[in-house]
Amino acid sequence: MRSLAVLVAIAGSAHADGYFRDLAAAVRTQLDAAHAAKAPPLVPPVRIDVKWKPVRIGSLDLGAPLVALVAGDLDRDGKAELYAVTSRDVVAYSLERKPHELGRVAFTGELAVPSPRDVVGTAIVDGDAVIAAVSTWATPLRVHWTKRALAASPSAPGFALCKGEPLAQLVPGRDYFVGQLYGAKCRADLLDPEGHALHARATLSTGGRLTVKVERCAPACTLLGEHEYANVGVAFEIADVDRDGRPEIIVSGAGAPGDPDAVKVMTFGEDEKKPAFRKPFTGGVAGIVEIDGAVIAAVRLVGATRVDLWRLN
Numbered sequence: 001m002r003s004l005a006v007l008v009a010i011a012g013s014a015h016a017d018g019y020f021r022d023l024a025a026a027v028r029t030q031l032d033a034a035h036a037a038k039a040p041p042l043v044p045p046v047r048i049d050v051k052w053k054p055v056r057i058g059s060l061d062l063g064a065p066l067v068a069l070v071a072g073d074l075d076r077d078g079k080a081e082l083y084a085v086t087s088r089d090v091v092a093y094s095l096e097r098k099p100h101e102l103g104r105v106a107f108t109g110e111l112a113v114p115s116p117r118d119v120v121g122t123a124i125v126d127g128d129a130v131i132a133a134v135s136t137w138a139t140p141l142r143v144h145w146t147k148r149a150l151a152a153s154p155s156a157p158g159f160a161l162c163k164g165e166p167l168a169q170l171v172p173g174r175d176y177f178v179g180q181l182y183g184a185k186c187r188a189d190l191l192d193p194e195g196h197a198l199h200a201r202a203t204l205s206t207g208g209r210l211t212v213k214v215e216r217c218a219p220a221c222t223l224l225g226e227h228e229y230a231n232v233g234v235a236f237e238i239a240d241v242d243r244d245g246r247p248e249i250i251v252s253g254a255g256a257p258g259d260p261d262a263v264k265v266m267t268f269g270e271d272e273k274k275p276a277f278r279k280p281f282t283g284g285v286a287g288i289v290e291i292d293g294a295v296i297a298a299v300r301l302v303g304a305t306r307v308d309l310w311r312l313n
Contacts, residue, residue, distance in 0.1 A: 042195030045243040048293075052265070052277040054312050058099040060298075061306050064088040067121030067134055069235075069287030069298055074128050075145045080291045083143065084298075085121045085132045086305075090143045092150050095291065099309055103150030107137040118175040122159045122168075122183065131160040135170060162186035162201065180206045187238045192216055193245035198224075200238045200247050200268075208232055208254035214247060214268060229272050233261065235297075239290040241265075241313060248276070250295055252285035258302035261285045263312065265295070279312060 064086035073080045074092075081102060082093040091104040112135055121134040126142075133140035133155070140155040158167025159177065161184040168177040168184075176182050182204040190198040196218040204210050210232040215221040233252035240247050247268045253261050261284045265277040279297075286307060287298040293313075300307040 043191075044193060044195040045191045045240065045245055047244045048242055050242045050313050052279075052313050054279045054310050057095065057296075057309050057311050059306055059308050060084065060091075060093065060099060060101075062086050062089075062091060064305055065119060065303065066286045066298055066300060066307050067119050068123040068132065069289045069296075070123040070125060070130060071289045071291035071296075072125035072130060074125070074130065074143075076128070082289065082291060082296065083123060083130045083132070084287075084307075085123045085134060087119045087121070087134055087136045090123070090130065090132045090141060090150075090152065092143075095294075095296070095309075105141065105143055105150055105152040107134060107139070107141060109137060109139040109154070112136055112138045114173045116170065116173055116175040120159075120170060120175050122161060124160045124163055126160070126163055131155055133159045135175070163188075176206050182206055182234050183236075185236065185238055187247070190238075190240050190247055191245060192224075198245075198247065202236060202238055202249070204232060204234065204236065210236060210249070210251060212238070212249055212268060225269050227269055229266070233285065235285045235288045237288040237290055237295070239295065241290065241293065241295060250288050250290075252288060252297075255284075257284055259284065261299070263288065263295075263297050265312075277312065279310070281310075283308070 066084055066086055068085035070083050071080045084091045089104045089106050092102040093099050094102055116135050119135055123130055123132045129142045129144040131142055141152040142155040143152045161168050184203045187200045192198050196216050199215045202210055202212045208231050210229040213226045214224045216224050231254040233254045235252040237250040238247055249266045249268055251264050260282050262280040264275040266272050266275045281299045283299045283301045285297055286300050289296050295312040297310045298307040
């Protein structure tokens, strides 16, 4: 294979004659065929019917304000857990039947200085762990399961917004990150209608504009589209709830804390003024997450430590 690649490089030079150009084309055809033979078969997503029917499934007394929400099957039992990050703890919950606490670990070490007036937090799944950071503490946590107990160890300083990307840093004393960002989310586990991988990245600016880029990777990644959504709050999520190969963008509103809020579900690329679903709330939406195909919204009054969980579908 290496010798074929060398021939391609030689044949691709500016001085290659027709013979070498023909040879290069034949070699490329053989290389493409060899790659296709080794590639795993594509498995397209199977579309499901989604009924948007919001139901309040319970309340959580977190003991401190919620700042981030993420879901992942860290204990490898086939069902994802919900992980809530507060200004003091990371708390794991099961949503089977009704929400119940599985365990919690506390942030420890030195307090962050300076600390913004509004608490900021992030959480992402990285393999078998959740990387959680909060602006009240200097050291983030790597949260994981040890047998049946939730455990944590210190993680690198900074805020993990997306797996594999450099850690973000807060502007000193402010509640947003360097680059005028309130946050970002990434998904690399989605599929297009043919079964090719989709990579989606959403970034929220301090102006309340959410920029979403989606790439199709087959295997090289090419940009499928980029869209902006206005007046988006700090709670948002990317998902493909109906498994049709087109991601949904799920967002909260950009109102002031304490104002009535709403969750909107929009199909990527379609008119944001015609959402697939909209649910208003009297409280603020503090977190949105997809867990095993269900969209969960955490709703609370400003400053409250108790949140109501709503399943939207």
